[in-house]
Amino acid sequence: MKEESGEKEVLKTGKRGADFANALLHWNRTENHRQMPWKGEKDPYKIWLSEIMLQQTRVEQGLKYYQNFIEAFPNVHVLAAAPEAKVFKVWEGLGYYSRCRNLMTTASHVSNELNGIFPKTYEELLSLKGVGSYTAAAIGSFAYNLPCAVLDGNVFRVLSRIFGIEAPIDSTQGKKTFSALAQAILPKGQAGEYNQAIMDFGAMICKPSPLCDACFFQQKCTAYVEGKQSILPVKEKKTVLKKRWLNYFIVQCGDEVLVQQRLEKDIWHGLHQFVLIETKKTCKTKQLEVLFQKQYGLENYTIVDDWKTQQHLSHQSVCFHFVHVKLKRKKKVENYTWTKFSDVKELAFPRALQQIVASRLGV
DNA sequence: AATTCGGGGAC
DNA sequence: GTCCCAGAATT
Known part of the structure; x- marks a missing residue:
């Protein structure tokens, strides 16, 4: 084993990353009892639908809409054939209505051009209307176990705290930093389970107001050790009303x-x-x-x-x-x-x- | 790189 | 009141 100074930094983070990933997977198998209808789902249509609905939307809020949608539009062909007004009506109240328009565009595309079969690579998923880097990674890892790390609000928060990263999550450079880190610690071959686990962890333990006493990584968490839970993650832009x-x-x-x-x-x-x-x-x-x-x-x-x-x-x-x-x-x-x-x-x-x-x- | 797209819940 | 949520498209 080489101990050159140039590699030490990488090795250090890598060890810590693997440490966290293993602890997270163990927590997921022993203590994570969070249940959601789409969890463990393998139908790309249902995964896609749930992910679009949950963009910038709390699980508790999206849950009812997901159930209504599956009932009204059980598969991509039904959704593609449905009148626009009817789809909007089922989406009514969920907000961010461009998601609904993009949903119809992609349903039509998959139903008519792709024979109803969703793409199976990250790049092709990414090319779908309304599917960005997060959603492509989510569908890819959940449906096909593609080795793509998800990067959502939960992951930003968890990684910034565990590793004490103060790069702003709403800056281009910050996003690159977190994206690289997330991808580096993703356990290959267990991407689906890991992605699900880190989001559950962020939603239930490492919340904006975190439950550090219930955290399996407490003593190894930079934010906890340095008392920086409340300042992480860092955001630099304020929204003007x-x-x-x-x-x-x-x-x-x-x-x-x-x-x-x-x-x-x-x-x-x-x-x-x-x-x-x-x-x-x-x-x-x-x-x-x-x-x-x-x-x-x-x-x-x-x-x-x-x-x-x-x-x-x-x-x-x-x-x-x-x-x-x-x-x-x-x-x-x-x-x-x-x-x-x-x-x-x-x-x-x-x-x-x-x-x-x-x-x-x-x- | 900055803005703009809803609505609801936690604090 | 403020912040955040399984973000993406547009400018």
Whole structure:
């Protein structure tokens, strides 16, 4: 065995990495009782679906959606053949709706071009719409045991603490560092089990607020030894919140309401909404009525309700102002469609609007 | 390299 | 309130 100084660093990390990997696998086999429907799943369709749904989404939140999806679309051909509106409706409320659009694109691609068979290499998986480095590694390792290390929020947190790495996880250089480390300590031949284990470990033990006393690696963890759990992982960017004022006129006539699909490059792309007047600041109802009448030429209406709510998204704080009005007679309004309540309930709306559909538009 | 895409839960 | 979540696409 050579003991040259140049190799010592690599050897040291390598030994520690192997140490951690072995301890993690042992923990996984003896103490990890976390159960999820897709765990141990070998059907690439189900693995793919679960991974797309769980991007930036907690397991507890995605669970119900996964079950609904599998029931509605049991295989890739059914999903590919399903009407877009129906797929959106099942996705409704889960957020990040580009995932849903990409899901349909890839389902169609796999069903029609690939005979319903998902790719079996990392590069080909990566080429699928909505599949990035994490998801390609997850599908590859879970379905085919490909030696690809996953790198998600859990893995960043675990590795930064165990090895005391302070490179920012949201910088290009930091990502390269963590990616190389993750790949280096991945036990070849056990990639699937290891990837699952490290994410379970991050979700249950090495949480943002960690349970160090329950950790099998406590004494060997840099963060624990140096008391750095709370500063690791390091993030350098702060998200800036923008404020928006979305004023919605819920224009009703009988059992119909004016609805449109959001198609602009903005939040909730693909979902539906009521008659929108966006303003730069909060407005009184009277002011909104002026804009409403001017913009849409509607005058013979009665206001039956008027209320405000607020919703916080990752990058936006949205103030809603709703005005529910009733018309005596239907009138054509450009870009909006008169839609029966029963049909409205088949369409996907943003969360804040969905609640209105559920509670205020008849039974 | 920086921004933008939801919604919910933990703290 | 702030932070984070089985991230990816676009600019």
